[in-house]
């Protein structure tokens with residue numbers, strides 16, 4: 460039995476949408492991508508991708524594109540956010556490559572997005588429609604039908620909802636409530652390392668853990684730029700949206716009580732900070748939350764998660780690969796393939812969502828609980844930080 464050729468609509472052209480479209484196009488399907496923004500702007504700052512995620516990029520034929528724009532830090536250092544003491548080290552670099560067969564990479568999100576977009580544009584059987592929001596779709600026993608802003612009605616065999624945290628397709632398919640604010644705010648900045656004093660430049664991933672805050676710094680763009688993200692407790696602004704807003708170093712420093720001088724210096728030196736109010740949803744409870752019949756949900760639309768395991772984009776990449784594989788299986792109808800995708804993905808996504816919440820609690824702890832955390836890292840060493848179930852996974 461030969462592999463089917465399907466017509467697929469992908470709604471949203473973030474990391475999840477572009478990766479899904481690319482994986483489906485490379486499998487021979489006809490793909491239409493609909494994105495609401497009229498032009499892509501650099502959104503977000505840096506992104507860490509574990510070997511589980513870079514493996515998907517390699518499978519998508521992007522190994523050399525990743526090499527051209529990523530950094531491959533030699534290690535993750537965990538430090539106290541109050542006195543900069545080294546608490547634990549996880550070797551990355553060659554060791555991650557050898558252990559997991561794919562690298563641990565750090566990239567600017569804009570570079571990852573551009574890489575996926577360039578690869579997608581080279582695929583003949585893909586059409587990309589910008590300035591084209593899709594807010595609703597109907598499905599029957601043979602197709603998914605939806606209208607575009609120009610009044611055209613389109614029918615496709617199936618649809619991937621990759622429309623992010625505030626997914627309209629999700630609310631239509633699952634009839635659930637919007638995501639909720641976590642009570643945390645993320646501040647992010649990206650700067651050429653050459654613009655920083657030498658003592659603040661870095662070639663490794665560093666996680667700084669403090670009471671009610673943490674910071675992560677890592678190199679991107681072959682090491683030429685430094686990405687910093689600081690997460691603090693607070694209500695934030697823009698409760699109904701996830702777009703970032705400019706933030707002053709002073710606003711950010713106010714949430715970092717007791718931060719080590721080196722962190723305060725970093726906050727002042729970086730500049731260009733943007734803030735995101737962080738939202739999430741409870742962990743997935745079943746396959747039915749990853750789609751219904753001919754509409755699959757991928758990425759943040761299906762499982763928005765806290766960034767404390769650095770895996771939101773990673774899970775989006777795994778989803779995309781898995782969905783394309785299931786849709787390409789001979790003998791499966793589109794609803795059967797989407798059901799198989801949902802069954803294959805929901806438990807892993809739920810596990811990562813839960814682990815991310817737990818990490819946040821440990822990262823931001825203080826007093827005796829922080830003591831237990833620090834002792835655990837001292838005793839267990841790299842074993843406390845390595846996650847074979849996460850990094851060794853093949854989507």
Ligand SMILES: Cc1cc2nc3c(=O)[nH]c(=O)nc-3n(C[C@H](O)[C@H](O)[C@H](O)COP(=O)(O)OP(=O)(O)OC[C@H]3O[C@@H](n4cnc5c(N)ncnc54)[C@H](O)[C@@H]3O)c2cc1C
Pocket residue numbers: 470471472473474475476493494495496503505506507508591592593594621622623624626627645647688735757758759760766769770771772773774775
């Ligand atoms: C502070 C922070 C740090 C992070 N760090 C990491 C990290 O280190 N590693 C990692 O893997 N992940 C990280 N993440 C998570 C990661 O950024 C997200 O999980 C990932 O980008 C989600 O991609 P997506 O394509 O699902 O959603 P989005 O990037 O939100 O894309 C959705 C797209 O759909 C479009 N859209 C929305 N509605 C419609 C519509 N009706 N019609 C058409 N188009 C529509 C939007 O315009 C957008 O382009 C981090 C997140 C945050 C907030």
